[in-house]
Amino acid sequence: MRNASNKVLSLIGLASKAGRIASGEFSTEKSVKTGKAFLVFVAGDASENTKKKFRNMCDFYEVPVYFLADKEALGRFCGKQFRASLAVQDENFAKAMIKELERSLT
Secondary structure (H helix, E strand, O other): OHHHHHHHHHHHHHHHHOOOEEEOHHHHHHHHHOOOOOEEEEEOOOOHHHHHHHHHHHHHHOOOEEEEOOHHHHHHHOOOOOOOEEEEOOHHHHHHHHHHHHHHHO
């Protein structure tokens, strides 16, 4: 699992450099609600309220949501400080990340 999350975090870094990431709770929520998000990540150490909020919102808007790494790692890979959540706004990046996550679970 460790290796897959490193690959996914690297892909997040690439997507961020390409301007395809919305990070932070407000931007992530806006991205999901406007239909721009193809995938959402929430930090594993985010509060239970934050996790529940994004789980419910993503279920409603039919956007896949994964809990990955911690706030520091998510932030570091998208070039910010701490980030509890981020949305991937590029379909190809999202597909590559989901493929990597699913490969690690089998």
